[in-house]
Amino acid sequence: MNAQQGSADEQTLADLARRLLAVDTGGWSPEGVRTMADGLGWPRGGTADRPVLVTGRSAGDARLRPVGRYEERYVSGESYVELAVPVATAAPDAAAQAAAFHAAKEELTEALGRPSVMGSHGETGPFYGSGPLWGAPFLRWRGSTDTLELRAGKAGPELVLQPTAPAEDWFWRQGHGEEHAISGFFGSNSDPANAGLGRPGGWTARSWETVTRSLGDFLEALPAETAALGIRIGMPVYGRSGRGAPLLFDVTCDDRLSIGCFAPYGVDAASLGWGTVAEHPSTASVWHDGDPVWRVDAGGPGEPRGRALAEMLVATARAAGVSEPADLLVGGEAEDVDDYHVKYYGLGLPTG
Template sequence: MTEQRGGAPQHSATDETIAALAVRLRAADTGGWTADATRALIVRLGWGWSESPTVFTGRSTGDARLRPVGKYEERYVGGEAYVELAVPVRRAAPDAASQAEAFRVAKDELTATLGEASIMGVHGRLAPFLGAVQSWGSPYLRWRGERDTLELRAGPTGPELVLRPTDPAENWFVRQGNGEEHAISGFFGFRPDASNGGLTFPGGWKARSWETVTRALADFLTTLPAETSALRTPMWMPIYGRIEGKGAPILFDVDCGDRLMLACFAGEDVDASALGWGTSADHPKTGRPWPDTRHPRLRIDAGGPGEPSGQELAETIVATARAMGVVSPEDLLIGAEAGEVGAYRVTFYGLGLSMA
């Protein structure tokens, strides 16, 4: 096959399905991602090579991009010249609901062909090598391999498939576990599966101020319904609090599928309405997770993708916890139940809170 340096690709991929493309990428010989091997990879895929990061694919969803090793990547690689090949696979309107739907459709197609992803998660503010994340949400799914990993992630115009060497991005993630506040954002879930053999996990960090907790919760809640919708992975998170003389009772419930719902178990001694809480009458859709209108008494329906005001919700949660007698951020605890999300074991790194 004659090597191309641009223009029309040799392989017309305009109408290639996402699943077919994924199968081709997983089967590709990346040769260690050296400069010569990556050039040969692009040619074997039938695409047009250029000296820029752009790879001419002929796909209607846009050309692919290579990410070369630079100053943000070099300390995490072991001879690779590139750390990813990203291929846009669907276009969607920029609103959160449209982007989440496009991601979900791509996820369903890939899962039907490849099986359940090895890893699922949300980047939060920080993607590997300080990569950009999308304002509506930053979900990802990974089909992990020993040498190379295929990822579905939220891209600038819609979901994209990313083929990358496995080690560099995982090395980057592990090294973020330095204990500094906000060192890791988002959450990370893995299946106890052979594909995750040798997977290494970073250490977490602990919030040391209520301001830190507020920012972390705001980031988490703002995009959560878009991300759970995109991943087709509903979540339930009880939050407990250590209170002097009362042990560690449950304070809040967070329920999120296609909508974000919050509930509070504060007593009558707390002026909950002044803090932003309503009732089932104010938020009738909360009857889905909590059909008993009297328990829990206090509720908020924060809305679907793109609708939650994460900052307001975070301020409400923190103010209510303190009004209920929680003295320190170290006394606010995520229920261990939240760590089991379907087939995945999830760590909520970005919240900086301990598990109950």
């Protein structure tokens, strides 16, 4: 990891997190934020449109997000919806960014306990914000009034203190069913902190082009995001056809993405781009018994070619007799990740 942790007299990440959780945000009103800044010992700076708190930390100043046109529908008296504090910087490549995020996650988990919520924002974060191209993982220590989030920032991980209700209200309202309304994936555990946490409805892909785009986005960032979060995803994908709904693919990812294909008789998997264990030897540790015969090693953080992989999976599904996107099913087993229940909103595929 090429992360810059700051000077020796700089607060540790754990201490910073504890200070943010203990601070009085005063309802995120202008007066409350001034009191919060004074309590943190951080002078105000920046401009009216882009206010900051001057932290003196090597990773940069903290950014306040005022309520504007994209936030106003979701607030109840708040004038600000988050304070984002950069905590480390790393080289721009996906592997370095994922490693910096994971290091922050490990320190915070030791200090605060397991986060109650985890996932990926995907292409669209809270209030329609965009994240870095390598991936958009996040972890949350949810509170009834305020929530602390570890988020992937533009240059490295950031600690984000936010009023709980506005961001959750924004997320809930995206469940209107339009294609690509929600991106990424979202998981929560049985922590009492999640009492009252709502989950929006998802959306359903209506064309193979939509599936190709959403699946490509998901696969391209997946190894970087799972490495950052320290999780392993095992996702069986079934294809409903005249032969029932047999297993078609096995998507497995921790810090490396491997995909197995159970091509039915009559489908020329090799011509569609699939290889064998001889061509992808690293997959031998994923599937020990040589089944599936057809597989691909898509690589680690920053390496998968998402669009090409998605095109290969869609072509294979259609060759196997899957006639429409609604007949491509994510196995329910994929929803159990460690002790989190995960919904893969960004795929737009049903779970069966």
